Amino acid sequence: MSRKVTKAELIDALHATSSLGRRDIHSLIDQLFEEIKTAVLEQKTVELRGFGTFELRIRKGRKRARNPRTGDPVSVSDHGVALFRPGRELKLEAWKVGSPDSTAPGSDGADKQH
Secondary structure, rough: OOOOOOOHHHHHHHOOOOOHHHHHHHHHHHHHHOOOOOOOOHOOOOOOOOOOEEEEEEEEEEEEEEEEEEEOOEEOEEEEEEEEEEEEEHHHHHHHHOOOOOOOOOOOOOOOOO
């Protein structure tokens, strides 16, 4: 089952393992998110090695689309979509979650194919 982790919980976890104050950590996280958001909106790719990549893709519009709630026909113009693609290390670790041998010693997921 999936559970959400809030920004406040992330701040608490970082505070517990560092000498920085909560306000400093909060400010740093806010600045990091703002920098990522600014770069993505400028159509730059933000690559965080070992974690993943944030980017903006432009989706083509369609003249004949449907509103999923009402079923009414609508027109959709070209628009940007923010994307996150997990990095290789995150993919490999995520692959192990839920597998029966994920707790077995030496289980590094290297033998699994995607």
